[in-house]
Amino acid sequence: MKLRTALAAGASVLLGGGFSAVLAGPAQAADGPDLALKIASSKIAVDAPMKAFRLDAANVGTADAANVALKLDFSGLDTTRVDFVPELFIGCEVSGKVVTCVDGPVFVAGESLSLPVLLENTGGKVGAAGSFTATFSTSSGDVNPANNTATVAVEVVDSGADLQSFAFDLSAGYDDDNRLVPLSPGDSTELMWWVTNEGGRFVKGVDFTITLPPYVSFDDPYGICEVEEQATEVLTCSDPDAIIPPGGMYFPELPQTVTVNQFYFDGPAALPGGLVSAKARTLVEDVPDWAQARPATGFDVVGKVTDQERELLLEKVLKKSMADAEEAVEIDEGDNDAAFAAHIGAPVSVDQAITVTPATGPVGSVVQITVKVSNIGEASTGPMFYIKAPSGTSFVAPEQAPEVGSCIDRSGEGPPWTYTGETELACGWESELQPGRTLKRDLLVRIDDAAVGNDGLAEVITSVGKDRNPENDTAKVVIKVGTAAPSPSTSPSPSTDPGAGLPVTGANVGLVAGVGGAVVLAGAVLLLLARRRRVTITDDTAH
Structure with a gap:
C-alpha cells in the first residue's frame, strides 16, 4: 500500500x-x-x-x-x-x-x-x-x-478538547513515479491543511496560526487572519463561531496560496519551519441554536453528523447550550501542531553581461550614456540594473518617458522618470531577454563639477534564474570633462537593435542586490511592480 x-x-x-x-x-x-x-x-x-x-x-x-x-x-x-x-x-x-x-x-x-x-x-x-x-x-x-x-x-483520559492538525509539505506535486517534485523560485502553490476534532464533545470556536518556512509568503490571506511579518510570515486567525463535531474536520474551502521568493538561489533544498497550530476555545454538550453558529466565510466543517442531523441539533435552545459551554482544556497537546517544509529546486542558470558607453563634455553640459544588457547564456532572463553616477555628476530625467520599462530613483521617492538630480537609479525593461539578444537604455547625465570621480558603476541582475558568471555583471560608468559635445535631447530617441529582447508578461519584477552589494529599498521595488504591463515593440528594440 x-x-x-x-x-x-x-x-x-x-x-x-x-x-x-x-x-x-x-x-x-x-x-x-x-x-x-x-x-x-x-x-x-x-x-x-x-x-x-x-x-x-x-x-x-x-x-x-x-x-x-x-x-x-x-x-x-x-x-x-x-x-x-x-x-x-x-x-x-x-x-x-x-x-x-x-x-x-x-x-x-x-x-x-x-x-x-x-x-x-x-x-x-x-x-x-x-x-x-x-x-x-x-x-x-x-x-x-x-x-x-x-x-x-x-x-x-477524562473528556476534553482534542484538536489535531494536519499539513502537507509545499511542493509542485508528484511525478508519474510518485516522486516529489520541488517548486522553482518564484512559483506559487497551495498549502493544504485541516484540523480534526478527535475528542468526544463538540468544539465551539477555534484559534489557529500558520507559520511559513523561510523564503515563502502568503498571497491572499484568509479574511479572519492577520499577517505578522517576523523572521518568517505568520497568520494569526480566529473563528469563534465554528462548531466542530466529534470526528469532524475544519478546513478552508479554498487552499491558502503561497509563493516562493524568486530570489531564493540556494536550492535544491527542503526548508523546514512551516507550522499549523490549532486550539479549541470552548466545549459544548450540543450544537448551539444560532444561525451564525457556522464557520467563517471561506471555511467549512464536515463530520460524522449529516446535514439533516446538524439542523436538528441546531433547533435546541440557546440558553441550554450556553449553560453547557465550558473552557476547552486540551487533553493531548502533542498533535495540535503540524509542521511542514517547503521543497525548492535549483534556480535556472543564466548569464547576463552589462556594458556602459563613456561620455565626455564640459562642466554644466548634459551627456548621454547607453547601458546595454546582453544575454549570453542559454536561458531567458528578466534583466534589471542599478546604476550609480560618478561623483560630480547626476542623472537628468527625459522630458518624455519611454513607452517600455521604468527607471526610478533608487531610494524609491517619486514616480518613474522623475529623478533629475539623483545619483543612483534602478531600471527595468518589463521584458524577458532571450538568449543571444540585447536590451538598451539611454540615460542622460549632467556634469555638475570639474572634478568627476571614477566611482560610477552599473550592475545587472535578473528576476529569473541565477547568474552563474558574476564577473560580467558590473561595468564602470566613465564620464570625462572635456571638449563640448553636441547636447543630446532630454527625450532620447530609440535606435534599432536587431538583438533586442521581446517583451512578455510574467512573474512580478523585483530587485534585490545593488551597486556595492546593497539591498534595494522597498519603495523602488513597488514602483517597478506597479508599472508592469503588457507592451508591444514594433522595431524589436527596447529603450
Whole structure:
C-alpha cells in the first residue's frame, strides 16, 4: 500500500504531510538517507469512540530513500481499553498484531508526511492502555537507524478538547513515479491543511496560526487572519463561531496560496519551519441554536453528523447550550501542531553581461550614456540594473518617458522618470531577454563639477534564474570633462537593435542586490511592480 495515499484511519481521517520539528536533521547530516519517525499523539478521550493517532515521518538525510516501509506493532496495547482495527489497513500486510505498509519507489531527501493510525476505544475506562511501536525503514540503507523507531504509551483520559492538525509539505506535486517534485523560485502553490476534532464533545470556536518556512509568503490571506511579518510570515486567525463535531474536520474551502521568493538561489533544498497550530476555545454538550453558529466565510466543517442531523441539533435552545459551554482544556497537546517544509529546486542558470558607453563634455553640459544588457547564456532572463553616477555628476530625467520599462530613483521617492538630480537609479525593461539578444537604455547625465570621480558603476541582475558568471555583471560608468559635445535631447530617441529582447508578461519584477552589494529599498521595488504591463515593440528594440 502506498503511504502517501493510505487512508488507514477510515473515511473521516485523511492523509496529511507534516514535518515535526523534532525530525529536523543535524547541522552536519551524514551523507545518505536518514529516515526519522515520531508518534505525535498519545491520549484518547474516554468518551471518544476512536482516535487517529498521528505519525510524523521524514527523510532528514541527504539522499533519497527507496522502497520505504512502515511497520506498526500493536502487540503492546491493552485491548480491554484500546485496540487497532485490522480491516482499515487495506492493501497492507496484517499478521496478527503487526501491520506493514510499503510506499512508492522513492522518498526524497527532505520529504516528510504525517499518517493517521486509528485506535478504537474498546473499554470506555480511564487509565493506561499499553503502547504501540512504529518503524520507518528503507532498502537504501539508513545512515542513522537510531531514529527509525518510535514507541508511544497510550492513555485513556477524562473528556476534553482534542484538536489535531494536519499539513502537507509545499511542493509542485508528484511525478508519474510518485516522486516529489520541488517548486522553482518564484512559483506559487497551495498549502493544504485541516484540523480534526478527535475528542468526544463538540468544539465551539477555534484559534489557529500558520507559520511559513523561510523564503515563502502568503498571497491572499484568509479574511479572519492577520499577517505578522517576523523572521518568517505568520497568520494569526480566529473563528469563534465554528462548531466542530466529534470526528469532524475544519478546513478552508479554498487552499491558502503561497509563493516562493524568486530570489531564493540556494536550492535544491527542503526548508523546514512551516507550522499549523490549532486550539479549541470552548466545549459544548450540543450544537448551539444560532444561525451564525457556522464557520467563517471561506471555511467549512464536515463530520460524522449529516446535514439533516446538524439542523436538528441546531433547533435546541440557546440558553441550554450556553449553560453547557465550558473552557476547552486540551487533553493531548502533542498533535495540535503540524509542521511542514517547503521543497525548492535549483534556480535556472543564466548569464547576463552589462556594458556602459563613456561620455565626455564640459562642466554644466548634459551627456548621454547607453547601458546595454546582453544575454549570453542559454536561458531567458528578466534583466534589471542599478546604476550609480560618478561623483560630480547626476542623472537628468527625459522630458518624455519611454513607452517600455521604468527607471526610478533608487531610494524609491517619486514616480518613474522623475529623478533629475539623483545619483543612483534602478531600471527595468518589463521584458524577458532571450538568449543571444540585447536590451538598451539611454540615460542622460549632467556634469555638475570639474572634478568627476571614477566611482560610477552599473550592475545587472535578473528576476529569473541565477547568474552563474558574476564577473560580467558590473561595468564602470566613465564620464570625462572635456571638449563640448553636441547636447543630446532630454527625450532620447530609440535606435534599432536587431538583438533586442521581446517583451512578455510574467512573474512580478523585483530587485534585490545593488551597486556595492546593497539591498534595494522597498519603495523602488513597488514602483517597478506597479508599472508592469503588457507592451508591444514594433522595431524589436527596447529603450
